Amino acid sequence: MRLPARLAPVTAVAVILIAATAQAKAPREAVFGPEGACYARSYTIAHLAGHPAQRVRWIALAPNPAESDARQQAVTLSLRLRGSEEVYASTAYCENQGGEMYCELEGDGGAFSLEPRPDAVLVKVSSRGMAFEGAQDFVEISGTAGDDRSFLLPLDKKKPCP
Numbered sequence: 001m002r003l004p005a006r007l008a009p010v011t012a013v014a015v016i017l018i019a020a021t022a023q024a025k026a027p028r029e030a031v032f033g034p035e036g037a038c039y040a041r042s043y044t045i046a047h048l049a050g051h052p053a054q055r056v057r058w059i060a061l062a063p064n065p066a067e068s069d070a071r072q073q074a075v076t077l078s079l080r081l082r083g084s085e086e087v088y089a090s091t092a093y094c095e096n097q098g099g100e101m102y103c104e105l106e107g108d109g110g111a112f113s114l115e116p117r118p119d120a121v122l123v124k125v126s127s128r129g130m131a132f133e134g135a136q137d138f139v140e141i142s143g144t145a146g147d148d149r150s151f152l153l154p155l156d157k158k159k160p161c162p
Contacts, residue, residue: 027101028073028094030116036063038161039121039153048082054147055081061114061123061153062161064091071095075103076161077112077123079132081139088132088139105130110143123151 031037040060048054058080067074078089094103094114101114110130115122125143132139141148 027096027099027114027116031101031114031121032063032073036065036161038062038156038158040156040158041151041153051147053145056141056148056151057082059123059151059153060156060161061121067091067093073101077103077105077130079141086134086136088134090130090132110141112143117152119155121153123153125149 038061040058042058043051043054043056048057056079060076060078062076062078064074064076072093072095075092075094076089077092078087080087090105090107090109092103092105092109092112094101097113100116102111103114104111109132110128111126112130113124113126115124125141125148127143129143130141132141143149
């Protein structure tokens with residue numbers, strides 16, 4: 001069957017859109033892949049000097065397969081602050097939402113989203129912020145003030161995850 005000449009371009013665009021949609025990955029698959037990708041970033045002294053309102057000097061994101069199920073991806077979000085060697089960590093449960101993942105930290109610890117990027121993930125702190133309990137104290141990261149509202153974390157090829 002031949003299509004009328006005026007419908008051929010429309011049909012070609014429809015085929016391309018259907019193929020692109022079939023190849024697009026869900027956010028969970030795009031961020032963590034089949035092997036559970038990890039992400040980490042350690043900020044340089046020069047970067048921190050240029051961002052005096054940034055408190056986080058190291059941040060890592062790792063999947064937690066033992067806590068995950070078909071609907072939710074459990075992750076561990078860890079960070080260190082300027083002037084401290086303490087690692088603050090919390091478990092979050094993430095679900096696909098549009099083109100990203102929305103994550104809620106345990107114990108009403110706030111929320112963040114994960115946006116897939118090529119060989120990286122963008123962690124965006126929600127307006128609710130994030131809270132972490134350490135061995136000695138409690139830390140809050142604002143989602144509305146300071147320079148700790150988003151973090152571009154490159155893929156960390158070290159195993160096991162940080």
